[in-house]
Amino acid sequence: MMLGAGSGLVLALSLPARAADAPPKYGRDAQEQGWRDDPRLFVALAPDGTVTITCHRAEMGQGIRSSLAMVITDELGADWSRVRLTQAEGDEEKYGNQNTDGSRSMRHWLMPMRRCGAAMRMMLEQAAAAQLGVPAAELSSGGHKVSHAKSGRSVDYGALAAAAAKLAVPPRDLVKLKDDSALGLIGHEGIRSLDFVPMTMGTAQYGIDATMPGMVYAAVARPPVLGSKVASFDATAAKAVAGVIDVIELPAPVTPPMFQPLGGIAVIARNSWAAMKGRDALKIDWAASPHDVYDSEAYRARSLEIARKPGEVYRSRGDTTGTLAKSAKTISAEY
Structure with missing residues (x-):
């Protein structure tokens, strides 16, 4: 799915080849079809400054569409009100693993999405440096623009899209992420989901609507x-x-x-x-x-019988028994 039009900005980060005898992989690296951090797949910046983010994970009420978009937006330094969402088609060869289960979307995709946003930010700064005639090191990004504090000048992201699109994407090892203290969306409460209104008003499109x-x-x-x-x-x-x-x-x-x-x-x-x-x-x-002989009540009774027996201690911390004995009120329940 191609996003943006005209001279909009699309970027790419290449993936290194992996040796056949590489050591065991874990987490995101062990996913079937792996992961991608190619901004051309996930982000487009139009000349009017609109940022369109493609979510390749399935929205099932967990809010992942807006969550991953926030990650990219935060690193990019874009204005959340100028961000739009679109849903990727099912294509794991293109987007990497799309198996949305096990609470893995944010765990596995946080860093790839941060790199997407950071790479775009760095390229916009490089384009602004050329336009303003100043060193890139003197520039800062945020609020949907690149600013030069010394001269008081700034350039909107949209105005830099065409020039930035012509630049090479910085190598992954040179992509610089923001310090956590500089993040304004990741880890912060009160940010409204981009899907909030369509879900509330019944206009959101679900799989069953296709x-x-x-x-x-x-x-x-x-x-x-x-x-x-x-x-x-x-x-x-x-x-x-x-x-x-x-x-x-x-x-x-x-x-x-x-x-x-x-x-x-x-x-x-x-x-x-x-x-x-x-x-x-x-x-x-x-x-x-x-x-056929399965009986839920019998299974529950057997489960409770086992649960009430003393268990093997794998870890002990504090004095639970003594604390409960001294408590004025205790609440117990079996699950």
């Missing part, structure tokens, strides 16, 4: 118990529902199921309502499963 030409819908009847699969089914009534196109049996997973689809019967229809009504009309006989 449409494609000729798109059809599916509703799946899943096995009622883990390990069960379809023994037989009758789709006559389901196919009679107006709008239903087809009924398909899904393959049962092999053991252990892990992250595999759990199988079942899928009803394909021209709209979601027809798909759900068709699913409800299915007649399915499910095969027995070893988990």
Whole structure:
């Protein structure tokens, strides 16, 4: 997805080659498809000064779209009110790992996104130095502009976009991040999410809102118990529902199921309502499963029994027992 237009600023940082016999990788380095810190993928600066940031992670209510945008904006020294968001398509070869789970988006992408913003800031300062005829070392950035304190002059980011776009991106080892004390968005409260208004007003676009030409819908009847699969089914009534196109049996997973689809019967229809009504009309006989005997209450009772037994101490700090004994009021609960 290309952002910006005309003479807008787009940047790149190249990734070093990795040896086949490299040592074990952890964290962001161990992600499938790795990570990217190429600003051309994530940031565009238009001549009018509008900064458009592409979020490649999935927004699921955790606020990651605005959070990652804040990281870039803070390092860039841009005005938050002049920042816009767009959502990346699913393309891990282009954007790096996009598997949004495990609370990893900020942990793994904080530093790459900071480098994106910092690289842009440095290039804008270099462009401003040439325009103002002063050393880059005498310039400072912030408030969406590059300033020269000695002469009292400043240049808006938008006015520098075209010139900065022609400059080489500083090597990663030369990209200088701001000191934490200079950050105004990262780690600060009271910054309104860019998605706050559209989410509140119902205009935000979610995955379920996506449409494609000729798109059809599916509703799946899943096995009622883990390990069960379809023994037989009758789709006559389901196919009679107006709008239903087809009924398909899904393959049962092999053991252990892990992250595999759990199988079942899928009803394909021209709209979601027809798909759900068709699913409800299915007649399915499910095969027995070893988990048929599972009982939630018995499992809870067994869990509580185990939890109430003395555990093995791995770490001891302070005197919990003595402190509780001297407390005027204690509150206890079992989970």
